[in-house]
Amino acid sequence: MEPKKLYRSRTNRMICGVCGGLGEYMNIDPTIIRLLLVLIAFTGAGILAYFIAAIIIPDEY
Known part of the structure; x- marks a missing residue:
């Protein structure tokens, strides 16, 4: 069995596909990742x- 690799999603993207890729990698709904990102975004970090x-994670091929 091949190990999972983290990629930015091409099919499930809003801006750069980072949340969609993380959702696919962790087998959870990307909307949950997006909501968590919004909460974390209020800190500025x-x-x-x-x-x-978005710069580091490669695009899905």
């Missing part, structure tokens, strides 16, 4: 973390 993840 969440927005920065999202864009860093």
Whole structure:
């Protein structure tokens, strides 16, 4: 069995596909990831973390 790899989703994306990719990787609804990101974004670090993840995580091929 091949190990799972984390990719930005091409099919389930709103902005860059980070939340969609995390949802697919963890087998949970990406909407839950998005809601958590909104809560974390109020600290200011969440927005920065999202864009860093968008740069680091490769796009799904």
